[in-house]
Amino acid sequence: MSHDNELDLSQMREDEPPDVVDAAFGRFRKRLVLGGLILTLLVGSVAFMTGRSQSDEETLEDMVGQDHGAFHLIAQQLVGGEEWKVYAFLDQDGRPCMIETLGGGSCHAHAGDIKGEIADYGTSGTSWSNDDGSGAEYVVVSGAVPPEIDSVLIEFDDGTVERVATEQPPGFDDRVFALLSEGSIERIVVDVRAVR
Amino acid sequence: LDLADVFRTHERDIYTYFLRLSGNRHEAEELAQETFVRACSAALRFRGASTVRTWLFGIAHRVWLERLRRPPTSEFGAATDERTEPGDQSDWMHLLDTLRSLEPDDRESIVLVDVLGFAPSQAASLIDVTPEALRVRLHRARARFRERHEL
Numbered sequence: 001m002s003h004d005n006e007l008d009l010s011q012m013r014e015d016e017p018p019d020v021v022d023a024a025f026g027r028f029r030k031r032l033v034l035g036g037l038i039l040t041l042l043v044g045s046v047a048f049m050t051g052r053s054q055s056d057e058e059t060l061e062d063m064v065g066q067d068h069g070a071f072h073l074i075a076q077q078l079v080g081g082e083e084w085k086v087y088a089f090l091d092q093d094g095r096p097c098m099i100e101t102l103g104g105g106s107c108h109a110h111a112g113d114i115k116g117e118i119a120d121y122g123t124s125g126t127s128w129s130n131d132d133g134s135g136a137e138y139v140v141v142s143g144a145v146p147p148e149i150d151s152v153l154i155e156f157d158d159g160t161v162e163r164v165a166t167e168q169p170p171g172f173d174d175r176v177f178a179l180l181s182e183g184s185i186e187r188i189v190v191d192v193r194a195v196r
Numbered sequence: 197l198d199l200a201d202v203f204r205t206h207e208r209d210i211y212t213y214f215l216r217l218s219g220n221r222h223e224a225e226e227l228a229q230e231t232f233v234r235a236c237s238a239a240l241r242f243r244g245a246s247t248v249r250t251w252l253f254g255i256a257h258r259v260w261l262e263r264l265r266r267p268p269t270s271e272f273g274a275a276t277d278e279r280t281e282p283g284d285q286s287d288w289m290h291l292l293d294t295l296r297s298l299e300p301d302d303r304e305s306i307v308l309v310d311v312l313g314f315a316p317s318q319a320a321s322l323i324d325v326t327p328e329a330l331r332v333r334l335h336r337a338r339a340r341f342r343e344r345h346e347l
Contacts, residue, residue: 007342013312017208017212021203024230
C-alpha cells in the first residue's frame with residue numbers, strides 16, 4: 001500500500017478538554033449506589049418474605065467465622081504497569097475467606113509477613129491518599145473471586161460493613177465485584193457462608 | 197497507582213476522539229465520561245495484555261458504536277466545534293466540515309490514525325478489522341478527505 005496519501009491532522013487534537021474523569025467517577029459512584037440500593041431492596045424483600053433477618057449485633061468475625069486457616073498470597077495483578085499484591089486468608093477447605101487491607105499509592109497490601117502461593121484471584125484499589133487510606137476522598141475497589149463466592153463483605157474503618165454482590169461476566173471463569181465508596185477500607189472479606 | 201491519574205493521561209485523546217467523530221462538544225463530553233465509567237468497572241479485568249491507551253480506546257470504540265445505533269439528537273453533528281484562533285477560523289471550519297462529511301467508518305479511521313497517531317495495525321485491532329482492511333479503508337478515506345477538502 002502506498003503511503004503517498006498520508007495525512008497529518010494532529011492539529012485537530014483538542015488542547016483543552018473538559019474534566020471528564022472526575023465527572024466519570026461521580027457517575028460511576030451513583031451507579032454503584034443505585035445498584036446497591038436495588039440489591040438491598042431485593043435482599044430485604046427476600047428476608048421479609050422468608051421471615052429471616054440479619055442480626056444487627058453480628059460482628060464481622062461472627063459473619064465469616066473465626067477460623068481463617070492458613071495464609072496465602074492469592075493475587076498478584078498488573079494494573080497499568082503497577083504491581084498490586086493482595087493477600088488473603090484461606091479457610092481450612094482452601095477457600096479464601098478474608099482479604100487483607102488493600103495497599104495505597106505504594107501499591108502494596110498491609111498483610112505483614114504473610115506468605116503463600118500466587119493464584120489467579122485479584123483485587124485492586126485506587127485513589128487512596130495515604131497508605132492506610134486516610135484522607136481519601138473515594139476509593140475504588142474491585143476484584144475477582146472464585147466462581148463459588150456470591151458476595152464479599154467490605155469493612156470500613158468506622159466499623160460499618162457493606163456486602164457487595166459478585167457477578168460473573170460472560171466468558172469469565174471468576175466472579176467479580178466492584179465498589180466505589182468514600183472513606184477508608186479496613187479489610188475485604190469473602191463471606192464463606194455466601195459460598196454457592 | 198491512581199486510576200484517576202491514569203485516566204487523566206488519556207483524557208485529552210479520548211475527548212478528541214469523540215469530538216472529532218461527533219462534531220459536538222456536549223456529545224463528546226458525555227461519551228468520554230461514559231467511557232471512563234465503563235473503564236472503572238472493567239479495570240479489574242485489565243491484565244496488561246495491551247497498553248492502557250489501546251484498552252481505553254477499545255472501550256471508547258464500543259461506546260461510539262452504541263451511540264451510532266441510537267437516533268441522533270437534534271444537536272448531533274452540529275457545527276459546535278468552533279475554535280477561536282485569529283485568522284484561521286474559515287480554514288478550521290472547512291477542515292471540520294470535510295471530516296464531518298465522511299462516512300462514520302472513514303471518519304473513525306482518519307481520527308484514530310491521522311489525528312490521534314495510532315499505527316494502522318493498532319487502529320485495526322481497536323475497531324476489530326484486519327490490518328489490511330484498515331489500510332484499504334484508510335487509503336480510501338484519505339483520498340475522499342483530500343478530494344473534498346480541496347473543493
